[in-house]
Amino acid sequence: MPEASRVDSFCLSDFDQSIGNHLENAVELSGNPVNNSLKVSSQTISPGPVHLGTSDRLPISVDRSSFMYLEDRLSLLAQKVQSTNHIIIPSGDTENQEGSAMADASPRTDISTDADTDDKNQRFDGSQSLAAVASDSSDRSKDKTDQKTLRRLAQNREAARKSRLRKKFLQGSRSGYGNSSFVSSGRMQNPAYVQQLESSRLKLTQLEQELQRARQQGIFISSSGDQAHSMSGNGAMQFDVEYARWLEEQNRQINELRAAVNSHASDTELRMIIDGILAHYDDIFRLKGVAAKADVFHLLSGMWKTPAERCFLWLGGFRSSELLKLLVNQLEPLTEQQLVGITNLQQSSQQAEDALSQGMEALQQSLAETLSSGSLGSSGSSGNVANYMGQMAMAMGKLGTLEGFIRQADNLRQQTLQQMHRILTTRQSARALLAIHDYFSRLRALSSLWLARPRD
């Protein structure tokens, strides 16, 4: 019989946490290669805005209805597991559990409690009304209505689920299940019952994995239903997807370049590949420009990058001057002229970075001043409101200039790359581009390792 962990007092956050642990275990067990985005492991199933990590996979479209079905099943299973008061899932002894699950009873037997039956009825009602709505909307644009209805139903289910969980928590603590004597209580002695628990847990894990995969591949989930929120979420999400695609293409190009360099290809051939890579860099700067218009804060936050990369974030991207410092050593031998050129370039980009940073500081200060200038007292309440509105309007204007800063920061990065290419020979440029890619790729790998590190 598998050992249940300590079942201390239950609370919702524990439940979420156990799902998080699930994910980590699932990811570790499935032996994902390090380079794959393991950001999956840091996400829980809680509803709310989802942000995508960088993925080295092409997004696959999953249609909305099958996705909602997934979410449904997940909720149902989560409740089943929870309703049997099996709260913290032990990690690391999967072998035992799988073994015992194989042994006897069929995993299909339902574990019914009263609350569970409630759930089933609710779900049935939900899907019934959904079917009813679906057939009603034949006159109008089906997609739109379905989506809105699905979203609303999802919200209802979510709210209902939360209230049920809360109720169970209260029931559980009242009936005294929240102590370690639970382990020796009657239910846990029944092997068939335990197997059912385990198979439910496995199903839950599988569904969680599918859910995470679907989310990672760009399915937009909105459980808040807030229009404004979904708008900016869309801009951010779209950029994340585009960035993931861009990374994949870059990997391909870099591999091509590496093969060409190793096989001592001609300068002409190298130049062709290099031009392609530089043009590809132009692409991402263009995409970032579009994204800056849609959601400047998403770019500034660096959430589209991996954690380790985010550590070095400057105005929504890398610091050219730092990159050049790293490259100088790897590019030898350089002619005297080249060395001067690269040093000057490094200095120029440093100066430009400092100038932009100072501008940002001025912006922050100005914004802080705008928001903190409160006039109390003398003018009437209407005066205060007008004042407030005026301040907000000014602050809004200032926020609008952030886009310009990101744009110029990207401009600086782009110009620096191109100037570097002009100074170096073809072969040196190739080595430089490979070195740059390797550096960032290692940072990303480091992020994955970090996210998958064993935690106690």
Add this chain to the structure above:
Amino acid sequence: MDRVKDLASKKAAVIFTKSSCCMCHSITQLFYELGASPAVHELDNDPYGRQMEWALRSLGCNPSVPAVFIGGKFVGSSKDVISLHVDGSLKQLLIDAKAIWF
């Protein structure tokens, strides 16, 4: 436009700004860092500010500020200044206009 040209010719490096514009602050700081002492004219504190802004736009400066002139000639906005700085041209322009010496 006349006022713009007039002011632009008065010093080797001239930058038109607005007091609320933080990007202008960046570009001005860059010039100071390079050792140039640009003449800075704030459009929002100038009685002819609006016409000047219109004139700058007609020169192709978008956004209208910061607008940089070196040796009386229109150089561009922040994007142009950064690009010129990266490839070393900005420094050369400043040297040629005797705004800096090295």
